[in-house]
Amino acid sequence: MFEWIKENSIAFSIAVILHLLFIGALLFNWEFDKPRQIVLKQGDIIQTTAVDANSFNSKIAEIEQQKKAQQQRKATAERKAREAKEKKRQEEKRKKAAKKQAAQKRKEQAARKKELQRKAAQLEEKKKQEKKRKEQKLKEEQRKQAEKKAAEQKRIKEARQKAEQEKRQAEEKKRRIAEQKRQAEADKKRQAELKRQQQREQAERERRSKGIVNKYVGLIAQKIERNWRRPPDTAHNLQCKIDIVLRSNGQVISAKIAESSGNASFDHSVETAVLRASPLPVPADSVIFKQFKEMRLRFEPGSY
Amino acid sequence: MKLYSIKHLNTLILILTGLIILSSPAHAVLEVEIKGGFQSANPIAIVPFSWSQGSSSAKSSIDIARIIRSDLARSGLFSPLKLNQLPERPALGGNINFERWKNTDAEQLVIGNITPVGQNLYEVKFQMLDIFSRKEMAAYRYTVKQQQLRRVAHQISDKIYEKLTHTHGAFDTLIAYVVVNNSGSGKKRTYTLAVADSDGFDEQVILKSQQPIMSPSWSPNGKRLAYVSFEKGRSIIYLQELKTGQRKVLAEFKGLNSAPAFSPDGKRLALTLSKDGNSEIYIMYIASGVLQRITRHYSIDTEPSWSPDGRNLIFTSDRAGKPQIYQIAVNQQGKAGNPRRLTFEGNYNSNASYSPDGKFITLITRVQGRYRVAIIELANGYLQVLTQSRLDESPSYAPNGKMILYATELRGRGILEAVAVDGSNSPQRLRVLSGDVREPAWSPFRSR
Amino acid sequence: MNKLLKTLPILLMIIPLLFLGACSSTSEDDTNKADVEDRTGATGQNGEAYEGQTGGYNGSAMGDGAAMNGQSYSGDPLSDPNSPLSVRTIYFDYDSSQISTEGQSALNAHAEFLSLNPEQVLTIEGHTDERGTREYNLSLGERRAQAVADFLMASGVPAQQMKVTSFGEEKPVALDHNESAWQLNRRVELIY
Numbered sequence: 037m038f039e040w041i042k043e044n045s046i047a048f049s050i051a052v053i054l055h056l057l058f059i060g061a062l063l064f065n066w067e068f069d070k071p072r073q074i075v076l077k078q079g080d081i082i083q084t085t086a087v088d089a090n091s092f093n094s095k096i097a098e099i100e101q102q103k104k105a106q107q108q109r110k111a112t113a114e115r116k117a118r119e120a121k122e123k124k125r126q127e128e129k130r131k132k133a134a135k136k137q138a139a140q141k142r143k144e145q146a147a148r149k150k151e152l153q154r155k156a157a158q159l160e161e162k163k164k165q166e167k168k169r170k171e172q173k174l175k176e177e178q179r180k181q182a183e184k185k186a187a188e189q190k191r192i193k194e195a196r197q198k199a200e201q202e203k204r205q206a207e208e209k210k211r212r213i214a215e216q217k218r219q220a221e222a223d224k225k226r227q228a229e230l231k232r233q234q235q236r237e238q239a240e241r242e243r244r245s246k247g248i249v250n251k252y253v254g255l256i257a258q259k260i261e262r263n264w265r266r267p268p269d270t271a272h273n274l275q276c277k278i279d280i281v282l283r284s285n286g287q288v289i290s291a292k293i294a295e296s297s298g299n300a301s302f303d304h305s306v307e308t309a310v311l312r313a314s315p316l317p318v319p320a321d322s323v324i325f326k327q328f329k330e331m332r333l334r335f336e337p338g339s340y
Numbered sequence: 341m342k343l344y345s346i347k348h349l350n351t352l353i354l355i356l357t358g359l360i361i362l363s364s365p366a367h368a369v370l371e372v373e374i375k376g377g378f379q380s381a382n383p384i385a386i387v388p389f390s391w392s393q394g395s396s397s398a399k400s401s402i403d404i405a406r407i408i409r410s411d412l413a414r415s416g417l418f419s420p421l422k423l424n425q426l427p428e429r430p431a432l433g434g435n436i437n438f439e440r441w442k443n444t445d446a447e448q449l450v451i452g453n454i455t456p457v458g459q460n461l462y463e464v465k466f467q468m469l470d471i472f473s474r475k476e477m478a479a480y481r482y483t484v485k486q487q488q489l490r491r492v493a494h495q496i497s498d499k500i501y502e503k504l505t506h507t508h509g510a511f512d513t514l515i516a517y518v519v520v521n522n523s524g525s526g527k528k529r530t531y532t533l534a535v536a537d538s539d540g541f542d543e544q545v546i547l548k549s550q551q552p553i554m555s556p557s558w559s560p561n562g563k564r565l566a567y568v569s570f571e572k573g574r575s576i577i578y579l580q581e582l583k584t585g586q587r588k589v590l591a592e593f594k595g596l597n598s599a600p601a602f603s604p605d606g607k608r609l610a611l612t613l614s615k616d617g618n619s620e621i622y623i624m625y626i627a628s629g630v631l632q633r634i635t636r637h638y639s640i641d642t643e644p645s646w647s648p649d650g651r652n653l654i655f656t657s658d659r660a661g662k663p664q665i666y667q668i669a670v671n672q673q674g675k676a677g678n679p680r681r682l683t684f685e686g687n688y689n690s691n692a693s694y695s696p697d698g699k700f701i702t703l704i705t706r707v708q709g710r711y712r713v714a715i716i717e718l719a720n721g722y723l724q725v726l727t728q729s730r731l732d733e734s735p736s737y738a739p740n741g742k743m744i745l746y747a748t749e750l751r752g753r754g755i756l757e758a759v760a761v762d763g764s765n766s767p768q769r770l771r772v773l774s775g776d777v778r779e780p781a782w783s784p785f786r787s788r
Numbered sequence: 789m790n791k792l793l794k795t796l797p798i799l800l801m802i803i804p805l806l807f808l809g810a811c812s813s814t815s816e817d818d819t820n821k822a823d824v825e826d827r828t829g830a831t832g833q834n835g836e837a838y839e840g841q842t843g844g845y846n847g848s849a850m851g852d853g854a855a856m857n858g859q860s861y862s863g864d865p866l867s868d869p870n871s872p873l874s875v876r877t878i879y880f881d882y883d884s885s886q887i888s889t890e891g892q893s894a895l896n897a898h899a900e901f902l903s904l905n906p907e908q909v910l911t912i913e914g915h916t917d918e919r920g921t922r923e924y925n926l927s928l929g930e931r932r933a934q935a936v937a938d939f940l941m942a943s944g945v946p947a948q949q950m951k952v953t954s955f956g957e958e959k960p961v962a963l964d965h966n967e968s969a970w971q972l973n974r975r976v977e978l979i980y
Contacts (some may be wrong), residue, residue, distance in 0.1 A: 264377030
């Protein structure tokens with residue numbers, strides 16, 4: 037609670053002041069003790085609760101207390117008569133004091149009112165000054181604003197100029213790039229055209245080469261087959277591979293059995309067939325011939 | 341710009357070529373498939389052998405090259421060039437124009453020379469060259485007497501055969517056979533047991549008789565012949581030394597004594613005797629004459645033949661009604677099993693004998709009333725008829741198993757023919773002798 | 789019974805020929821006669837015994853005619869071409885050793901003769917045609933000869949009077965290579 041007050045002291049103070057002003061303006065007969073009584077009452081209740089708790093513990097002395105209470109009641113009656121007299125006297129004394137107090141209070145209130153008026157004037161003056169200050173400040177701010185605006189406009193103008201320049205430059209660059217690109221594409225196209233042409237030529241070359249290769253493979257097979265005499269007493273399921281090396285004129289330089297048939301006579305017949313068929317028909321084109329320089333021949337009688 | 345492109349193209353080509361060259365040994369070697377070809381006898385050129393130093397009586401009588409040509413041709417595996425097909429006749433050690441030889445059919449070239457080196461002594465040299473590889477394939481030298489020149493020719497044939505077929509040649513072998521001559525009115529017959537070279541030449545008479553001679557059988561060492569002679573009016577088995585002519589009776593039991601067959605170890609003789617009632621197979625220990633009876637059946641059991649391992653006999657029996665071939669296991673104690681029938685095709689199969697490797701048997705089978713030479717592969721029982729004749733008899737394997745010699749008839753007269761076991765050639769007629777030739781028996785390999 | 793019926797016509801044919809006995813003996817082949825004479829000389833007793841037997845034989849079959857025959861013919865019955873004993877060859881079917889009825893009737897005569905002439909020895913030679921293999925044919929010839937010997941033995945001829953042998957296809961009588969030649973070669977020869 038106090039911390040909260042502490043933390044919000046200004047707000048609290050204003051609230052208190054406002055309350056006081058409100059009370060002072062409307063209720064001149066304000067009882068200032070009332071909040072204090074409330075506080076005290078609250079403290080009594082706490083005490084009572086404590087007594088109640090203690091009374092539980094002193095049950096044994098209860099009868100004695102009752103006796104005591106009887107005596108007390110007698111004493112109380114006497115005391116009450118005394119107290120009533122005292123009270124009447126006290127009351128008159130208190131009324132006299134209250135009259136004096138009220139006069140004092142009125143005096144204090146007048147002083148307080150004068151003080152409040154002074155304070156209000158002071159506040160008015162402060163407000164006036166504040167207003168003036170504020171106006172000045174506004175003026176200053178407006179001035180500053182104008183300056184700022186001018187600077188901003190200047191800046192924008194400069195930025196625009198710069199942007200335009202940059203744009204021009206970018207466009208120039210773009211144009212250049214486009215030009216380069218166009219040129220590159222033209223180059224590329226040219227290159228592609230060249231490549232296509234080369235590929236066409238290559239394909240044509242390969243096609244022609246393939247045709248030539250196939251033709252000569254056929255011719256070679258045919259010539260060797262014509263010259264392949266197999267021994268009469270060999271089986272039809274024999275097979276043999278022979279590696280041959282040719283000179284460019286088709287002459288067989290070497291013929292070596294790569295995979296034997298297992299039958300020496302059959303193998304020999306294969307060697308003889310190759311040598312007998314030499315020179316083999318080979319393409320005149322030296323590039324294509326390279327495929328024929330070394331060959332593997334697979335011999336099998338086939339089924340019939 | 342154009343120049344640039346050409347340069348560029350060249351580079352490209354260079355790169356591509358490089359790729360081809362690089363890749364070709366690895367995987368792209370051109371593989372060409374050669375199918376078919378043609379199966380035929382090996383064409384070989386045998387140039388007539390030249391004679392050094394003047395004349396000799398042998399020069400006119402012996403033509404070694406001709407003997408070789410005839411030998412090789414008879415095998416069915418060779419087709420020697422005719423003399424007029426030879427482009428040149430190079431001398432041994434002389435220049436050879438291979439290019440000219442390449443234009444002939446020949447694949448090999450055989451050149452030889454004969455030089456008299458002393459009294460009736462000759463040195464024979466020969467060389468075989470491969471015409472296409474120009475390599476020497478064989479070269480041998482022999483020093484022999486004049487009467488051995490013919491045998492040298494057969495030995496040269498064997499060398500050539502062995503070099504080119506990788507099989508033992510069987511030209512330097514002998515054949516035994518029987519010749520019958522009907523003299524005069526036809527009533528009188530002369531039977532001759534003879535031995536000749538495998539080509540039918542150089543015939544030597546072993547026995548002459550007015551009574552039939554049958555069933556010559558070679559001892560495994562090739563030095564003796566067992567045969568059946570009726571010179572005493574009935575069949576008796578004799579054993580004769582070829583070199584000395586000495587002979588002795590092996591079996592003259594009551595009844596038939598026939599069909600002798602030497603065991604592979606040469607110690608025993610399988611034979612047919614009817615001393616116990618009818619024809620049965622026996623084994624005789626030649627040295628002691630001890631007999632072991634192998635068959636016991638009221639039917640005819642005859643024509644025994646030994647398996648090359650000596651563990652089985654095959655024989656002809658009509659125990660099932662018609663003659664068929666049976667096999668029976670034998671051991672040193674005689675019979676070692678029960679007969680097992682081997683032939684089921686046709687109703688006449690007889691006179692079987694084993695091939696030298698024991699995998700086949702050759703036999704006479706009746707096909708549509710004709711008696712032909714056939715072989716049976718024992719592993720699967722397949723029967724293959726090898727001839728087309730009317731009446732073949734006595735098939736006999738060459739010791740290398742590549743040919744079968746047999747008797748057949750030509751215009752009613754008995755002649756000898758040989759046929760390749762694989763049926764690769766037509767039957768080859770041996771030299772036709774005068775008279776009726778029959779019952780050929782091919783000798784074992786000769787010791788050289 | 790069948791046998792008898794088959795034999796009867798032959799015997800009936802023989803009777804008239806027997807009257808020409810002297811004539812027929814002169815017509816014989818010289819060499820054969822010499823061979824036969826040699827044999828007759830060696831077996832003179834046999835000849836007599838034969839005569840007597842023949843008489844008995846004929847008597848049983850022919851009655852009176854037989855007596856006349858006995859008187860008119862004085863030679864060896866084995867050389868008598870009119871005797872059933874002149875049938876010396878028995879023919880066979882292919883690859884068979886079955887004796888035909890004709891063969892059986894001839895063999896009956898031989899059995900009779902051999903029973904009456906215990907000193908006579910008969911060589912029985914089996915032959916085959918050229919077809920088939922030689923050794924098998926040799927055995928087949930023997931089987932045929934044996935079949936004949938068995939028949940004779942069943943007819944009362946003792947085994948010791950017979951010699952069985954075979955020549956297989958080695959001794960053909962016909963040299964052609966056809967059925968008619970083969971028929972002639974598939975045979976058993978009876979040789980005294």
